[in-house]
Amino acid sequence: MRLYLLALPPTDSVTEGFLPAAQRLGLDVTVITDHAEPHRRAYAGLAVVPEVVELDPRDFREVISFVSRHHPPAAIFSNSDHLQTQTALAAQYFGLPAKDWKATFRAKNKAQLRRHLAATGLDTVRSAEVAPGNDPAELAELDIPFPCIVKPREGVASEDVALAENLDQLLAAARGIRERRPTGGLVIEEYLEGQLCTLETLGDATTRHVVGGFRTEVLLPTFIEKLLEFVPQHPQPVVDQILAQLDEVGVGLGACHTEFVIQADGRARIIEVNYRAIGDRLDLLLPRLLGIPYFELVLRVHLGEALPADLGIRSGLLTHSFYLCADQAGTLTTAPEATDQVIDGVELSYRPLRAIGETHPLHGTNRDYLGVIETIGPDLDEVRRVAAEFLEAHRWEITP
Incomplete structure (x- = not known):
C-alpha cells in the first residue's frame, strides 16, 4: 500500500x-x-x-x-x-x-473561521478583514476595539502576529505585514484575554476522541509560545464548548490542534483551529506521554480504519516543555548538545533547534527558537524543577 x-x-x-x-x-x-x-x-x-x-x-x-x-x-x-x-x-x-475540504478551508482562513462561528451563534469575535490588494488604511474607518490582534489571514504559528494598543500601532503593524506578504489578506480581531490552552483531538469517520491538551504561556507582543504543560483533562464544560464549535467547523477525521482561551467566567473561546497534529516537537511527546501509537493511529484513520472505542490512553504523566528563544540577531556560539537523561525519576530531553555557528536575524516568531527542554514525570513540581535546573546549568550565547 x-x-x-x-x-x-x-x-x-x-x-x-x-x-x-x-x-x-x-x-x-x-x-x-x-x-x-x-x-x-x-x-x-x-x-x-x-x-x-x-x-x-x-x-x-x-x-x-x-x-x-x-x-x-x-x-x-x-x-x-x-x-x-x-x-x-x-x-x-x-x-x-x-477531511471535509470546507472544514479545512474554514480552519485555515481565519476570517472565514470568524464569520462561520458567528453565523452559528456559538461565538462572535469582533473582527475585520483587509482583502489582498486593499490598503490597510481602510482600518481607520472601522469600529475596532483596542487592544486588538492583527495577523495574516492564512498565517501559521506566531508569524507576523502583532498586538496593537491603538490605531497608530495597528496601522503600522498592518502595513509591515502587507510589505512582507503583499498578496495575503489580513485579519484584525479583538484581543481575547484568559488562560491560553490547546485541545488535541483525533477522529475517524464517525468518532472523535479528545487525547488531552496543553496549558500555554507566550511572549508578548509577539505571541511566541515559550512554555507548554500537558493537561490530561480540561474542565468538561470547557471541552464541551470547544467540541461544539469544532462540530460546526466540521472537524472530525484525523488530528486537530485547537488553540483557545478560558476566560474568567469559564467561557471557552477559540483563537484558531489547526487541522493537523500539534507541532514544535510536542506531538513527538504524545506516544511517550499517553502510551499510544499516536502517529500510527493518525495514519490508520486516513487508510480508512476505525479507531478503537478505547484508545488505551495512559494517565498519570505530566510534561513541561520550555523553549529557549533568541533575544537578538547574530550567531549562536554556545549551547548544549542534545541529551536524554532520567533525573530523580523524571525523563529529561533537550533538543537543539538551531545549530552552533548558525547566523539568523531576529524573526519575532518560533524561528527564533534555539532549543527545547522537555521533562516528563508524574509530579508537576518535579518536572518543573528538573527543567529549571537544566536551564540554570547551561548557557546559550548569541554573538551579534
Whole structure:
C-alpha cells in the first residue's frame, strides 16, 4: 500500500513521527514537495528512505494528475497547515478517506473561521478583514476595539502576529505585514484575554476522541509560545464548548490542534483551529506521554480504519516543555548538545533547534527558537524543577 504525503519544508513531525510510523505499518511512501533536496537530506538517516518527488503540493490538480500516473494510492495525507485543503480534495478525488475540504478551508482562513462561528451563534469575535490588494488604511474607518490582534489571514504559528494598543500601532503593524506578504489578506480581531490552552483531538469517520491538551504561556507582543504543560483533562464544560464549535467547523477525521482561551467566567473561546497534529516537537511527546501509537493511529484513520472505542490512553504523566528563544540577531556560539537523561525519576530531553555557528536575524516568531527542554514525570513540581535546573546549568550565547 502506498501513502502519498504532501509537504512543504521538512519537519520533525514527519521525519521523526509520521515516516517511522508509516514504516511500522508497512506502507510505501511518496513525499510530494516543492523542494525535494532538503527532504532527501532530512530522510537520509531513516531506516527506510521514502521516495521524494518534486511537484507543487499547493496545486491539487497537479497532485491528482501525478498520483493517477504513479502507483495506486491507499491514502493521501499531509500534516502541513498550508496543504490541508489540497490534500482533502486530492484524497476525495480518489475516493479515499479525507477531511471535509470546507472544514479545512474554514480552519485555515481565519476570517472565514470568524464569520462561520458567528453565523452559528456559538461565538462572535469582533473582527475585520483587509482583502489582498486593499490598503490597510481602510482600518481607520472601522469600529475596532483596542487592544486588538492583527495577523495574516492564512498565517501559521506566531508569524507576523502583532498586538496593537491603538490605531497608530495597528496601522503600522498592518502595513509591515502587507510589505512582507503583499498578496495575503489580513485579519484584525479583538484581543481575547484568559488562560491560553490547546485541545488535541483525533477522529475517524464517525468518532472523535479528545487525547488531552496543553496549558500555554507566550511572549508578548509577539505571541511566541515559550512554555507548554500537558493537561490530561480540561474542565468538561470547557471541552464541551470547544467540541461544539469544532462540530460546526466540521472537524472530525484525523488530528486537530485547537488553540483557545478560558476566560474568567469559564467561557471557552477559540483563537484558531489547526487541522493537523500539534507541532514544535510536542506531538513527538504524545506516544511517550499517553502510551499510544499516536502517529500510527493518525495514519490508520486516513487508510480508512476505525479507531478503537478505547484508545488505551495512559494517565498519570505530566510534561513541561520550555523553549529557549533568541533575544537578538547574530550567531549562536554556545549551547548544549542534545541529551536524554532520567533525573530523580523524571525523563529529561533537550533538543537543539538551531545549530552552533548558525547566523539568523531576529524573526519575532518560533524561528527564533534555539532549543527545547522537555521533562516528563508524574509530579508537576518535579518536572518543573528538573527543567529549571537544566536551564540554570547551561548557557546559550548569541554573538551579534
